Amino acid sequence: MSDIVSRKIELRRAARARRDAVPADIRAEAVRAISIRIAADSGFDGVGVVGAYLPIGSELDPRPAMSALADRGLRLAVPAIVDGDLEFRELRGDAPLLDQGLGTVAPGPGAARLAPDVLLVPLLAFDRRCARIGYGKGFYDRAIARLLVAKPHLLTIGLAFDAQEVDEVPAEPHDRFLDRILTESGVRVPSAAASRS
Template identity: 55%
Template sequence: MSELRERKRELRKAALARRDAMDESDRIEASLMVAEHGDRFLADVEPGTIVSGFLPIRSEVDLRPLMTHLADRGATLCVPAIVENNLQFRELKRGAELVEQGFGTVSPGEDAAVLNPLVMLVPLSAFDRRGGRIGYGGGFYDRAIQRLIDTGVTPHLVGTGFSIQEVDEAPMAEHDRYLDAIVTEEGVIEPSRGT
């Protein structure tokens, strides 16, 4: 295993352990604060804008309140589905039947429209203030973002998580994408990478 991958693995494991240790009521309250901060930060999202979110697994931040606010303002929502080891973003409509995807996830079924999000609410294991992100290690989001860019869509990447997932420095490989912003229960971080 390369030094970079090993460092990411260690940081991921430690950050997820901190997240898992959160009291459930604290996690709920923090998720509601993420929704408040995210709603203000994304207030200029135009009706009809395609926004990808995600449905929580394990101890992840619960974005459903934020996604509801966005939908109420006219955003078109989608969530990831795993198709042939890649992510496909399927439209999420109220009352839509959800199907098991593996890894503890659910998504709309195959009959849902496949969309290209312009704003992506991105899950993470760990993040830093430069916008560095450590995912879950499968590269699903990295590949999905690259596919969107290859089709001419450059999505606005908004990492979402809890402040305890912050690390001093998230190691970044050449193919890794920096986040444009990170929303936690403490507020919005708009990274400065000195560029």
């Protein structure tokens, strides 16, 4: 096992524990602050589709922000796992959600497949470069790479708690950096010295 892989394994363990330990009041404040920030963000004007996620475990809950975006007339899509990759399917209030495994649910195969213009991304940890670490399956790295082919101006936004920030996320060539991270205290953008992939 390479050094970077072992560092990622340890970071995932520690990051999940930190995220799990975020107190309920901080969790609620983060959801509220991020929802307000997204609802007021003019960067979503003219956007057709926002991809988001339905939270599992201690992930920051994006659903209030998603509701605010839907109120602005944007279409919402959430990931479904199809043949080991993510496919974004339209989320409609009247459509049933099906178990996807790994604790996730998604609209069924009859839902419209959409290519998001903006993607709200869950994570375990992030750093000042807006590098992220997820659960280790590479779902979002592959999805972002694929979406960028169809949508070169895709905007990727990680949603996290301040407690999830670390000094450095070990990055491999396939790892995707995000355009920004939203937390309860504000917006993080990549530092000027950061290299982007």
